[in-house]
Amino acid sequence: MNVNIIQALLVFVVTFIMAIDQFSFLESLYQPVVLCPIIGAILGNFELGVVVGGAYQLMQIGSMPVGGAQPPNAIIGGIMATVFAISLGLEPSAEGVGAALGLAVPFAVFGQYAVTVTFTLMSGMMAKADEAAAKADTKGIAHINYLSMAILGTLFGVIAVAGLYSGQALGEALREFSLNFSWVMAGLDAAGGMMKFVGFAVLMKVMMSNDMWGYFLAGFAVTVIMSAVPSISGSALLLVSFIGLAIALADYQLNSKIKASAGSAGNGGMSDGI
């Protein structure tokens, strides 16, 4: 397939937008059913794009990012499926486009990987945000968000254009790179999975007092139990919040009463001192 510079530019711009949209903005433009027809149109075969979009959409039903964990990336996957379908001149039918979906898989996996690494490394951005906040610099906060989006968009745009030009060859190269350095990739993955513990620890610092360790461990324990029972593991957090509510309300009721009782029983100034 011959790709001219205008097409490449358009693909870059579209991918840039979609990459942002997958987490921010409407979170729906990027879905294959929408994205592939656009790519198809750019590359001169709108109809094939529509069909590839439908096929890809159905294939990836049920894989959504939950708790920040990434499924194979639908954008890179969708774009490359369209590219392959057009360059191979496939039939615009459910069976016809099958081969293109298969060829796109390594790219989708690479996209997933790119997002994971980005999210791991962008943790560093938070120190900047803390600084801006300390100066009440609202613009600064905005810029950090804009910059983050721009980074993700550019990254994706570059990958897409590279894929557009070198197709299968690039797929193979990517695969080899990640095979040879799989331990680095895995290390970043492991590190990414641990990042949230920093967030938790900061929260603990805010809320913990010595007599609350019990609640902390109890919340952990109850959730461990629930997670071990498949049919309720999905609702664990909600069920936990029910139990936590009972505990919190009980504590509130009792401490308020103690305060009232102390306050009522003598020198008014006391109540504040307790």
Place this chain on the structure above:
Amino acid sequence: MNVNIIQALLVFVVTFIMAIDQFSFLESLYQPVVLCPIIGAILGNFELGVVVGGAYQLMQIGSMPVGGAQPPNAIIGGIMATVFAISLGLEPSAEGVGAALGLAVPFAVFGQYAVTVTFTLMSGMMAKADEAAAKADTKGIAHINYLSMAILGTLFGVIAVAGLYSGQALGEALREFSLNFSWVMAGLDAAGGMMKFVGFAVLMKVMMSNDMWGYFLAGFAVTVIMSAVPSISGSALLLVSFIGLAIALADYQLNSKIKASAGSAGNGGMSDGI
């Protein structure tokens, strides 16, 4: 089989009593092992009745009403099994009476259905009971109970006599009716299942205060967890009451102490005001 009017009357009376007995009184006369010989005797074949009773009793082992949910009805089922066994002149042996048990099944299902609908509709009776109670009318309460039993008894008596006269034909008619209006039947079943929520809601109104929502939701959550673990779902309510006891005793202990502390610490008149 020729049935004379005396026999029909006796069947009606026996069924009337048994229908009441299945929920009230001894709750044992109605069991097939007792009921079928009586029906057999009325229809002139006591021995066959004994054997059908034994067979039916063994067949339905383990199906008891629990939490008000109805199994296929043993009375209507038992009576019709005896009727069919006698009219078909079956052998009084375990294998011999098998056919009669099979023919009786649609009737047992219909009986189950009759009870469910009755229990749903009789919810209306409670408004009357409330009125009687408000007037301290003890007789009124008694009458409501007698009336309810009479309704159930009559309903069952009529079904049994009808079954006695028209046997299989009726079975077929019943089946068709409930097939054509299955959505109505299902609607009543669904409504019946929801009735108890009204009872729960009334209890909530009695006991709930703002700081108890937590306990309410926690009781719910804990039971959801237990119900999800098959081997303990049967003892869920008992286990829940153990946990509830711990909570209630703790609250009692603490609030009593707060009261004592407030009372002890100053003006005696305080303790009531808290």
Place this chain on the structure above:
Amino acid sequence: MNVNIIQALLVFVVTFIMAIDQFSFLESLYQPVVLCPIIGAILGNFELGVVVGGAYQLMQIGSMPVGGAQPPNAIIGGIMATVFAISLGLEPSAEGVGAALGLAVPFAVFGQYAVTVTFTLMSGMMAKADEAAAKADTKGIAHINYLSMAILGTLFGVIAVAGLYSGQALGEALREFSLNFSWVMAGLDAAGGMMKFVGFAVLMKVMMSNDMWGYFLAGFAVTVIMSAVPSISGSALLLVSFIGLAIALADYQLNSKIKASAGSAGNGGMSDGI
């Protein structure tokens, strides 16, 4: 195999030590990998002992006494495996010693049984310990421990020497005895399983007060739930202690506050009296 008196004596002494070691002291000397070579050396075939020790060790991986429940006894089993291997002149290889392991099984089972019975009957020793403690008799406590070890050691020594002399014949006799009086053995086993409840009851007497029944039952209930979920039953006690900690800390926090509030609010002498 001809066994001279010196060898028998040595076996007795070694077994005596190992029997104690399996519960006290280093808890590692008794392991087959250590024990069998020693027995082998005594009986004149060190190398075979080493191999039998390795084979036996691998066979019984994973069976450790937990919560006092006894697995087939590794000492008696290990010794008899070595005895059989030598008397049958087996090959010092993994396959070669297999037969000896098999013949040793009844002895291992008998050893398991001897320990269980001993632990059941030695419960009686605790009354003596209580007496000694009441007199602050530290020597008495030491003697009870020494005596207990001596009993276990002697019992094992005797069994081992008897096995040494009469081998298979004894195995058969033991088997028959326990077959004929299986109900007595089972009774002792059942009794042994119940002994700990006495210990629990004594603890309850120490700690229980009327308003703590709830916590007692709740601890029971929560553990019943966890035990019903296979993947967490192993960590039940730890998870329970997390939850118990939350409860205890909450109680401590509240009662301390109540005390402070009462103390602060008036006559100082109060605070002790509550």
Place this chain on the structure above:
Amino acid sequence: MASNVTQTHYNDLTPANKVSKKALNKMIWRSLFLQASFNYERMQAGGWLYGMIPGLVEVHTNKDDLALSMQHNLDFINTHPFLVTFVMGIVLSMEQQKTDIQTIRSVRIAAAGPLGGIGDALFWYTLVPITAGICGNLALDGSILGAVLFLLIFNAVQFAIRIWLMNWSYNLGTKAVSTITSNAKEFTRAASILGIFVVGSLIAAYGGTEVRIIISDPAINVQSLLNGILPKILPLAITIGLYFLIKKGWTPTKCIMLLIVVGIVGTMFGVLAGNSQAQDENGNPLPGGYTPLVEWYEYPTE
């Protein structure tokens, strides 16, 4: 209406004398009719009150108090028919002490719930199958002894239990109640907590209302999706909804009407799950329990 009882204490607060032996015996006898007016709104409430009356009339000589007591003794209740006398004895002892009304209500429901489960396991799933097994086999051999034996065993057990429990729990209650009154307010609160905890639990244990919608193409099972959010979410939501309606002044009867309408409209459109128990020509149950009047989705047949 049960829900209209707002008075929190009886007018006459002097504890009554111990109830006569005769009244207790009557109550035991009447306990046999616990389920006489069983219905899905309050289950055994009608029969329960019928059973309590002999005791209540002795205890409440003040007519207004009797009315009050009868009203709240019509609260929802469901327990095992044999073990009910235990609850009756406890409640009677509290009525006699003129305990705070809400406490009585809370203790009543908190005791009844768990006893239901225990009784079912002991009697419906143990006693009945065992005796039925033995007696059924005797009958199969043509012997009427099966029937006789069944009646003997079953009724010996039930009467022994009913009589003993009533007396035991009444005495127990009488003793305990007096020590409680010193911290009456705190006890009421604690009892309500236990009660409300048990009500929450009952919803999860007994609530069975589900949505029926299952579509095969694309595969959607709405109830599974709901279970993913929170199992038993519908029973919880409905109960809370009804609670707010009743707080707003709706009568239970009005609520029942609403539920019947919701039930039938729900099945008309195939939205609510329900079992019609209807069978097709071949005696098979209908897919999804029934055929909606308006079929707007295809229920999978397999």
Place this chain on the structure above:
Amino acid sequence: MASNVTQTHYNDLTPANKVSKKALNKMIWRSLFLQASFNYERMQAGGWLYGMIPGLVEVHTNKDDLALSMQHNLDFINTHPFLVTFVMGIVLSMEQQKTDIQTIRSVRIAAAGPLGGIGDALFWYTLVPITAGICGNLALDGSILGAVLFLLIFNAVQFAIRIWLMNWSYNLGTKAVSTITSNAKEFTRAASILGIFVVGSLIAAYGGTEVRIIISDPAINVQSLLNGILPKILPLAITIGLYFLIKKGWTPTKCIMLLIVVGIVGTMFGVLAGNSQAQDENGNPLPGGYTPLVEWYEYPTE
């Protein structure tokens, strides 16, 4: 740094006026960018603060207070993008009342956590699959209607929810907040309890860090052994460890550096589990997720 906020109350404690309709609308619009600076340390914290700013600047006219508020609004947060406006509304109402800072933080995390699970079930696992199923099939037939329909349904739902929740929860919060202030200290404590309980829970629910070491001869799976002691023991231990580091004065950034080093060194030696997503020549994933640089044990291939 978020962790450096030690001031417990705002300087200006006079409750601010209700926030303007315009600010609320801006916040709704900005809530679309919740995940703009998503990262694994604080997840949606950056986007959250971006979304809160229009409200915060109206509420905190005192610049120091605005800084304070912005700082703690950078705490870890993760919730469902559609439902976030609910949390925003509640938090804004508390900011406006100048509620004790720790209370705001506690309420924020306690609300966000469960809403994440609910939203995922409702939208990611229900709305999206259903509409994607229908629209994907339309597209397969060559119709662009699929794309159009998808955008319409999806965005109608999300905007309806975002707008409604923001307004509702802001009003709700404004009402509730004032009644709470009379027992502010006690409320803060209770909120912290709930918050800390939820954090404990989040560790168990979301923590996935595991050890990789599996040896086949002799058969040893270290993670199984750890699970036998306590499931999720590593996430718990790491979090508690980080907590003590942060208490000692470490910055979050330093903690992150540490974790990256731990992660990469851990996989270098095949100790930590991690998924490289790498594929071998035949497109199969690698056994154990990756090949360690230093292979000192044999990972079972089957």
Place this chain on the structure above:
Amino acid sequence: MASNVTQTHYNDLTPANKVSKKALNKMIWRSLFLQASFNYERMQAGGWLYGMIPGLVEVHTNKDDLALSMQHNLDFINTHPFLVTFVMGIVLSMEQQKTDIQTIRSVRIAAAGPLGGIGDALFWYTLVPITAGICGNLALDGSILGAVLFLLIFNAVQFAIRIWLMNWSYNLGTKAVSTITSNAKEFTRAASILGIFVVGSLIAAYGGTEVRIIISDPAINVQSLLNGILPKILPLAITIGLYFLIKKGWTPTKCIMLLIVVGIVGTMFGVLAGNSQAQDENGNPLPGGYTPLVEWYEYPTE
């Protein structure tokens, strides 16, 4: 008798001096004999006291106090032999501070229980299988190195742990104990709650007493029926029963006698489950664990 300790405080309440290094070392050494007089009533109680003595004699110079302390240090205990020094250190620090006796008892059992489970997982199910696997294989090849290595590894680990834990926990305890004494009464209560919670838990975790009766025609499994009411109902009932006997004045010895009689009579009639470990001619175990003396029901063979 342990159960006869009614005094709640030591006579001499002056905190003792820190225990000598020598005494601590003796205790570590003696901790190796924790299970010397192991029995099913109090498990490791005898060995525990033996281990504590060097510390106790230093701390309690008053002879009556020493007797008191020794008596309650004979309470039931079961924990992991390696980790026991942790509990020893904590208890010793409390003895030294002359803490309220019940608090010491509660803390002792509450710490011992969970440590038992942790230790089993760490050492019996991890350390031993791994080293045994490696060393067993070495030995199979005829090398005595297996034995040597096993002893080295195993004992290096156990001594390191025992020594370190004893010192660490003793110091930890000494520090914590003093801050506790200001609210001693409240702390005792809280510790008792934790203790009693753990005892309830131990019953469910370790109680194994079951009924054996299984009849095939009609099919009845009495234990399953009991499990349907409440799993572990027998252990719970027996413990509570024994508690009331002991409260009435029964000695533990008398209770034990009773249990032995119950055990043997129970198996005589095939009522109680028990494992005779007997084998028939073909080396198979007996159906149901044993053959009752009086066989009144047929135990299913399959």
